[in-house]
Amino acid sequence: MSATTAVLRAETRLFLREPGSLFWMLVFPSILVVIIGLIPPFREPGANGLRVVDMYVPIAALLAMIMGALQALPPVLTGYRERGILRRLSVTPVRPYALLATQIGLHAASVLGSTLLVLAVGRLAFGVALPGQPVGYVVALVLATLAALSIGAAISAVATTTKAVTAIGSVVFIASMFTAGVWVPIQVLPETMRQIIGATPFGAAVRALDQTMAGSWPSLLHLGVTALWTVVLVAVAVRWFRWE
């Protein structure tokens, strides 16, 4: 077994020892779909022919990203630095970025797993159609996940302590929940508001996901906005991250 595999195995075990994080990342988005779906008026088609539960399936996928990449990931990364775990690792033949990359990978995997669960629950329990444009959906989903992870990485880079991570994280969390449409679906907001939200990473991502759910290819504008945010935030994370 190589050192990288050993790190992956150990970190996966540790990841599974956080039931709180796992619940919010993996289970809660699907529970939200179930709750929405159980309210009778939300199963009635609206003006655009979509039911509220239909609109909430892409939103719940974003919720999984917000929980995983913004809530769960940054305290882990910053804690590893703050506790000197990265420092201890840097005097071994293993480079400390292996630990960060493993944690980012585990969170990404659970976000994608949670999304699959959301789609399955929506389909099986409430007959929500699967993405009409599956390839486009995967492209939009992967891009949105990368954007979410880059936000999380940027937060843990600029925050020097785990306390600061929690403070910054909460603000970004509330803003992201709003732009992703968790509280109010974007479709019901006025046009100006929708355009502003469309310029945010999750605002653009939710629209790209909506388009692919409806069966069309995601517009380059939405994909471009999400990608641009990712590039900028990765640059911020790389520029400001401190190993100790």
Next chain:
Amino acid sequence: MAIIEVDGLRKAYGGRTVVDDISFTVEEGEIFGVLGPNGAGKTTTVECVEGLRTPDAGRITVAGLHPVRDRDEVTRLLGAQLQESELQPKLTVREALELYAEFYPKPADWRALAERLGLTDRLTAPFQKLSGGQKQRLFIALALIGDPRVVMLDELTTGLDPRARRDTWSLIEDIRAAGVTVLLVTHFMEEAERLCDRVAVIHQGRLAALDTPQALISRATGATVISFNPSGPVDDAELTALPGAATVRRQGDEVVIEGTDTTVNALLTLLAKRQVTAHRLRVGQATLDDAFLGLTEQES
């Protein structure tokens, strides 16, 4: 053969020089101590050797390798216990040992290490549940798990109770007996005196002394301290004139002389001649503590 060579090391943080022109070599198989008051630059020096910091000037080699450029090779032959580092809170002792063993090409047997360090009954305990002493012992085990040629131990007995400290000392002697070179950063003089073949005393970022503990002690002024209560009057001038006497002072009725072994014999002869009895006569040997204080008080 020198396994660690440090030549003209300099390091500054934001314009403040922390290490200023330090040079020393550590021979293979020795226990080398780095002593100094807090903030003297000990840890910075050691971190440069470990490759955690890049020096501003100077040359460092570990077994002929560059600590930063030859990172992979150096980390394989050097084990380190750092000041103030932790492990993942929920990682168990056993998982930590198994994980770190995977990092090295020819690791030591982690079960034997756990046994030697008294961690066997804590193998399933997560790191966050360990006591300070247990954490410290786990870090010593992790420093040794790669079967290194050099181990760097930074303040390793800090936080250990006296019993555990003595156990750790005998462990370090065992490590050396197995042919491993040990570099020990400490502020416990007793530890350095007991363990180290040679010590470097660092003071205000500079090398204040580099010698065996015994040589440092005998070089210290007033290596022998004599104190007594004379039964009758003795002239200070006669005491000061005693061979080897460095200082003479009076504390109430008590006379305290700092000198050498010869001072003791000469004093007894003098007192006999004056028919003065020395009550409560005590002769004490200086320790590394005294030598250390002498070296680090000169400039400050």
